[in-house]
Amino acid sequence: MAERSAWRHLFTLLKLAEMGAHRRTAKISTEYLARKLEMSQQTASRHLIELENQGWIRRAITPEGCLIKITDTGVRELKRLYSNLRFLIEAAYPPSVTLEGVVFTGLGEGAYYITRGHYRKQFMEKLGFVPYPGTLNLKLTTDYDVKSYSELEAYPAIEIEGFKSENRTFGSVKCYPVIIENKAKGALISALRSHYDASVIEVIAPVFLRKHLNLKDGHKVKVEVLTLP
Amino acid sequence: MAERSAWRHLFTLLKLAEMGAHRRTAKISTEYLARKLEMSQQTASRHLIELENQGWIRRAITPEGCLIKITDTGVRELKRLYSNLRFLIEAAYPPSVTLEGVVFTGLGEGAYYITRGHYRKQFMEKLGFVPYPGTLNLKLTTDYDVKSYSELEAYPAIEIEGFKSENRTFGSVKCYPVIIENKAKGALISALRSHYDASVIEVIAPVFLRKHLNLKDGHKVKVEVLTLP
DNA sequence: ATTACTACTAAACGAGTAC
């Protein structure tokens, strides 16, 4: 989609396809096309010229109209639009949800939990990294973010199984892969403890995020949560 | 799709949907939208206003950006586009093929064939009408039309079964529903005899087409052949 | 009948800027 007018042309292309020009050479006069697109004959003519220059159609002009065939490139454009739409309409979940929160210092409990052996092993297996021994705490700033976060609950997550030690029980944990500040990969861990505050999220990563991204308390951080296919 | 700019807005709507605004309220600033659409912040702002007036989105403006939700009407627009595209891309056959030919007077054999009882009965059952006892002969005018006609062979058709009388065998016939001159319904009958000329088609209808459409030898006639789903 | 050029009009866009 190089030029701005490309979008307009895509619709003209769509109409041509509706006339069958994507599978066989179709005889379509500029006047006929113009009526179908509710535009003038001159504009239709110009669009065809531009579509041809763009390489989306091939054309032969006869005294009875144009013989038009959409090229493979043109068909590819239509298919791209189609798969975009299919993804949107058929998909049960959005591809990602972006949350924004403010960095704060917690009680350091997160570090204790995520360094337990059974958790660590599963992080490696299921997330592909061993987390830095500490979590980045973020306080969600707006109701919008809190609401987005709560909607995440309904989406499929990576399950980290719980286990029992001599003294106590460690519950199961839900993880979502995330991208922090468009730079670092990591994961959001949910329900580590029983939701003591629905407006707080904890993020783990293979690196020390505070240092890696130069974060200090009070900084705003964007976290893009990737939902699973 | 009332106004001309509706196409452009549909594209903007698609981008909003890609940001998840079709399933939940999404926080999207005009500046962010502008970057994604490769347009200016001002234009993005204007588009959102127009989209709202069009009833395709609902919007709440906050100091941190707009909270945008695509309305049911907006989603319907996207779905309409989607099903148009799906039909084009997934469908094995085009919805219709238009043929153009010149009226001529044949030998009157067609009338004999289509009035045979076994044929007549099946026409009624499978086409929904008893044909006027005569066929309209059309000589296809261009190579393009002949080629289009030959491609029809590959498409699914209504099969009229053959039969045997005391004297001879009547072969099976393929029919395609057609619309003649955008006015009258009928059917194209193919292979009634063994293709003595691939540039001639025969059309039947419940009415006497020559009279009904005031056709005379030499007149050009457009026939829209409907392919089956 | 066609297509498509030129000259003009209407609409969309974006810079600057107010809020």
Add this chain to the structure above:
DNA sequence: TGTACTCGTTTAGTAGTAA
């Protein structure tokens, strides 16, 4: 930071018409 106004510029669209 945000949104969105005005206004000059650019682009898309049309009428008339030649080929």
